[in-house]
Amino acid sequence: MPPSKLTVSMPSAAVALPGPPQAAAVSASGKRRVARGNPPSSSWMPQDGDPAVSAVLLCIHGLGLHNETYEPFGKAMAHLGVATYAVDMRGFGSYRQAKGHEEVDFDGCLDDVYRTLKSIRRAQPTKPVFLLGESMGGAIALHAAALRPDLIDGLISSVPAGDRFKQGHTSLKVALQFLKDRHKQMNVGEAVVNQATKDPTLRQAWINDPLARMQLSAKELVQFQKFMNQNHEFARAIKDKPVLIVYGCLDKLVKPEGSQEIFNELSTTDKEIYPVSRAEHLIFEENQFSPEVISRLNAWIASHSVASGMASSDKQITDPGK
Template structure:
């Protein structure tokens, strides 16, 4: 397993902890944006595969998540999370000038990554969206319609067909196991609408991976968002039977292999 180190910077709303897995002779930079309630430490196996493929990998724990400061899972404006992510990308581009950057976002991280691509398209060579919160998310609309958000945590069985994934999630002290916060839901809703209004990422190559049996962020709701966001170069991979966390699914090697193949294609494009 590739080793990593942590570093800290002043984010928009307090200290943000970031992590880097450095390759000896990197060909590209892969930036990871994790999902709601979790943290970047859950992506060590993904980072390891990317490092072996020739990437230096980095990313933050978003504000209010993991080891970063802030009230737990409170996000009042996704643009602020995008700004923190931009600090990480700029740091990597300074340390490794001239290397192409591929941004990989899962779930809420897919929302963050999509918005980043709209705002900073010229900095990216490719975009990977895994089970992204885009388009239409009926669970979000249903929660916002309630007078009071119920204290119902995410069901770990919806993450993967591998029971060990759900068990590790439940036992992880850095994962948030409490209820959603209304301000965060409102911020996600506002960003979904903002992305739809902003439109396409143009010529930027996009890889969309999604579990067919994703009950947290259902496939067809995200498809509407992908269609609004996509440009001329979209690769779609839908995995039969897979649930929400395709990087932690029983066919995770296939999914990660698809990301590596996408990176190879992006890197082979003329500069």
């Protein structure tokens, strides 16, 4: 039986994910589900016939995207015995229907990541937990790993760099709009999509996705760039966790050398970089991964699960806050 997409109520591993009191999740098909006390989230568990859970992944999406963009990836990993969760970040996906969480808030994003990791730890106390993020999500995961290394057993950060092609032109437009009206929404999504992929089918699916966010304010874009500019500092702060940096060699949105620079900044000696030769900007989201990528990632997780899995059983989460 193929792995199926589940909500946060799972018979094998129930996880009470934290979040706003009435976070509404709207699926790509237009169906609306409201989970009181839970953030907009998705999860994929191994089904009958699949290997038992050997590790857990928490996935963080990129700018303008949402947790459901990980659905094909989550199913693929669940089929290999890796329980996979994905949550929306503040200002994106179904958080835009949650009052008070409609705008980008990186402190809030990090807080959600910490609390979600704690919930997963409680549900899977003997399993190693890995944090995976892509693009903006790769940067959020990088920051979280530096600030709360006790919550994870390893980090997979895909294209976390903030060094973009055509960055000067975009920065000028944002600066002018910030001076004029920093709260007015700017249509930046289509330009991002067109740089992120040459695939017309993916472009149309991305632009027409009802959960994808195409417009952000100048204020939010300035916050985004400020957050991304801190990546090198936080990379240096990761001292003893295993890290896998991934990037696409055909990426025309984020400069590949930026990911290499972040890799070089990592203080941990257990680090690996994986340039995916035929990949564009997205590697794990929107079904852009290849069998080779899944095989390589699964092997990396397995190789870092033996020792960390033993240590995970001894972890106790006592801090109710961050």
